[in-house]
Amino acid sequence: MSDTYRQVFENNKNWAAHHSASNPEFFEHLAKGQSPDFLFISCADSRVPVNNIMGLEPGEVFVHRNVANLVVNTDMNIHSVILYAIEHLKVKHVVVCGHYNCGGVAAAMGNQSLGLIDGWLREIRDVYRLHATELDAIDNESDRYNRLIELNVLEQCNNILKTEYFQKSHATAGGPSVHGWIFDISNGTLLDLDYDYKAQMEAMKAIYDING
Ligand SMILES: [Zn+2]
Structure with missing residues (x-):
């Protein structure tokens, strides 16, 4: 060994x-x-050491990780985690944290097949398509890559707001709050994208409200 x-x-x-x-x-x-205040959804990337970058001890953050920190509608795994965190652990904050230099996002910007993961990464291509006007206007490729990483985080935050269980919790308990963050691997800092989940809920209400 x-x-x-x-x-x-x-x-x-x-x-x-x-x-x-x-x-x-x-x-x-x-x-x-355990009684953590945070649910933290991040990329599986080995360079994102969750407790360390938040300065939190065991027991203080509930964690779910996958390639490119995606909140996919049909993923029972992640929705079981989020629902448990909200309804049973009663976390105060749900954080979707992406990171610059994300290989998953880079792969989704390219045109090479990676096999099974292609379908997973297609979620990121959908984010690109949704924001193509903004992204295509960015000439510098590295800046466009970073912006797609940020937009991907914001769209995954939106995906949480679309769920019945989040809407129910928000209507009955007023929370938890939802945040979009980026971890900058090049200098170790966390950036808050200032995702305004309440404004976003209002903006999406006409289409996504399923709470009666
Ligand atoms: Zn990544």
């Missing part, structure tokens, strides 16, 4: 010992349950 493989278990021993030493009840407390 590789050294990296063995090293992980060494790292884990040290990590557990460190936490137990600084707080003897740390794991006992964790084992009792």
Whole structure:
């Protein structure tokens, strides 16, 4: 077995010992349950270490990850996660976090087939088509790539607002709030795209309201 493989278990021993030493009840407390304020939906990219970039400890953020942080209507996996986070964990914030240098978005801007993942990445091509006027007006390819990454995040936020369970929660409990963020891998910072989910709900209401 590789050294990296063995090293992980060494790292884990040290990590557990460190936490137990600084707080003897740390794991006992964790084992009792979770009450995170955040649901964080991000790309599966290995360069996005969720708890680290948010400065949060175990138990403080509920996480779902997939290629290019997509919220796909027919994906039972992600909708089970979001519904559980909203209705049972009662998170205060749902964050969709994309990242610059996203390989999934880059692939969707190209014309090479990657096999099975083509269908998944087509969601991003749909985002491009929806915003083609804005994107095509950007001459610099790198700027267009970054803007598509941002627009993809905003459209995935919109996809959350379209669901019956989110609309019900918003009508009865006034939340949670929905946010679109970008993680900039080149300097380690998080950018808030200032997604105004309340205004967006109003704007989409005529077409997507299914809450009676
Ligand atoms: Zn990515």
